[in-house]
Structure formats: C-alpha cells, structure tokens
Amino acid sequence: MDRMNMQENPVLGLATGSTPEGIYQGFIQEYNKGKVSFKNVTTFNLDEYTGLKKDDPNSYCYFMNEKLLRHIDIAMERVHIPSGTAVDLKSECLKYERAIERAGGIDIQVLGIGENGHIGFNEPGASFSSRTHVVDLADSTIQANSRFFKSVDEVPKQAISMGIQTIMDSKEILLLISGEAKADAVAKLLEEEVSEDLPASILKKHANITVIIDEAAFKGTLSASF
Numbered sequence: 001m002d003r004m005n006m007q008e009n010p011v012l013g014l015a016t017g018s019t020p021e022g023i024y025q026g027f028i029q030e031y032n033k034g035k036v037s038f039k040n041v042t043t044f045n046l047d048e049y050t051g052l053k054k055d056d057p058n059s060y061c062y063f064m065n066e067k068l069l070r071h072i073d074i075a076m077e078r079v080h081i082p083s084g085t086a087v088d089l090k091s092e093c094l095k096y097e098r099a100i101e102r103a104g105g106i107d108i109q110v111l112g113i114g115e116n117g118h119i120g121f122n123e124p125g126a127s128f129s130s131r132t133h134v135v136d137l138a139d140s141t142i143q144a145n146s147r148f149f150k151s152v153d154e155v156p157k158q159a160i161s162m163g164i165q166t167i168m169d170s171k172e173i174l175l176l177i178s179g180e181a182k183a184d185a186v187a188k189l190l191e192e193e194v195s196e197d198l199p200a201s202i203l204k205k206h207a208n209i210t211v212i213i214d215e216a217a218f219k220g221t222l223s224a225s226f
C-alpha cells in the first residue's frame with residue numbers, strides 16, 4: 001500500500017480465488033479511512049473463464065466487482081479483465097497484451113497458486129514463453145474450482161489467462177499461498193527444479209518477488225529458499 005502511494009499511476013495485476021480476498025478487504029478498509037485513493041490506479045486481472053457473462057456470479061469480473069471494485073473510487077475505464085465471451089477469443093488475448101504494454105507494464109502482480117502449481121490459469125505443461133492465451137483447464141483445476149459452482153459439470157473447461165511470460169514481465173510479484181490444499185505444491189516448489197511441469201517454479205527466477213505463506217500451506221517445511 002505504501003509503495004502504491006509512492007507511484008503516481010500504479011498498474012496493479014490482480015488475482016481472483018479465495019487467497020487474495022484479505023488483501024482486497026484491506027484495500028477497502030484503507031480507502032474507507034481516506035488513507036488511499038484508487039483514482040489513478042490501473043488494473044489487469046490474471047484471467048477469466050470463457051463463456052461466462054460479466055454478470056454471472058461465477059465470472060471473475062463479477063468476483064472483482066463484488067470483492068473490490070464497486071467499493072472503491074477506481075475509474076472503470078482503467079479496469080481490465082479479459083472478456084471470456086468475446087466472439088474472437090484469440091484477438092481478445094492480443095488486445096489484452098497490447099493494453100498491458102500501453103499501460104507501461106504491470107508494476108505489482110498479486111498472484112496465488114493452484115493446487116497443481118498453476119499460476120493464473122497456466123496449467124502444468126504451459127510454455128514459460130506464453131503470453132495471454134486461451135487455455136484448457138486441467139481436470140484437477142475444474143475439480144478444485146467446482147466448490148463455487150452448483151455442480152462440477154457447470155465449471156467452464158477453458159479460460160483466458162495471462163501467459164507465464166506476461167506474468168514474469170511484471171516488475172514485482174506478490175505471491176500469496178494459503179491453506180493445506182497448497183502444501184503439496186509448496187513442497188514441490190521447494191524440492192523440484194524449475195520446469196514447465198510446475199508453472200509456479202519459474203517464479204524462482206523472478207528478480208523481485210515476495211512470498212507470503214501461511215503455516216498450513218508450509219506444512220512444517222522450514223528451509224524455504226526462494
């Protein structure tokens with residue numbers, strides 16, 4: 001928050017999922033206290049399901065509005081979330097990359113991690129050189145995210161996601177890891193080499209990353225070496 005205040009026009013990369021909700025609550029609290037304004041903040045979200053309309057309660061657009069955007073003074077024209085209902089998804093991805101470039105790149109990217117080590121929706125096997133693209137969701141991701149849907153069959157099978165290179169181009173990354181369900185991914189991160197089989201492993205090569213992890217996700221592995 002302090003660093004955000006220091007910059008005149010910060011560009012924030014935002015994530016969805018349960019993990020960053022506390023940060024968004026913090027933003028809203030600081031805004032309500034009059035300590036921070038989001039008027040000059042530009043945001044880019046990591047990803048969006050394909051096929052869900054913006055007002056679908058399971059879309060990431062809806063999530064962002066509910067959890068953060070409608071509570072603060074951000075200018076909606078500065079908010080960027082890929083459109084999962086665009087007629088031409090490929091050109092939507094290109095448009096998104098260009099918009100990030102035009103904004104001068106992402107200053108701080110807030111990031112979570114999937115149970116299978118995905119970042120954004122870049123599943124195991126995704127190329128480290130990928131840019132914003134349409135992805136097929138892994139079965140394990142569909143299962144994990146089915147908790148938000150009425151049934152697993154309703155979970156979209158595809159999404160638009162910033163690519164791994166897009167994420168790595170962020171000037172700074174804040175990686176948040178919470179809960180026992182992430183413990184295996186964390187153990188692999190600590191033990192295994194950097195490999196496309198574990199998308200989050202590339203983060204070890206980022207020059208400016210902060211990791212905040214809770215005890216449950218850490219599961220007693222006390223010799224982290226990022």
Ligand SMILES: O=P(O)(O)OC[C@H]1O[C@](O)(CO)[C@@H](O)[C@@H]1O
Pocket residue numbers: 015016017018019020046047111112113114115119120121
């Ligand atoms: O924080 P959660 O709900 O475990 O989500 C894990 C990750 O999966 C995604 O939702 C997929 O986009 C990430 O953005 C998120 O960090």
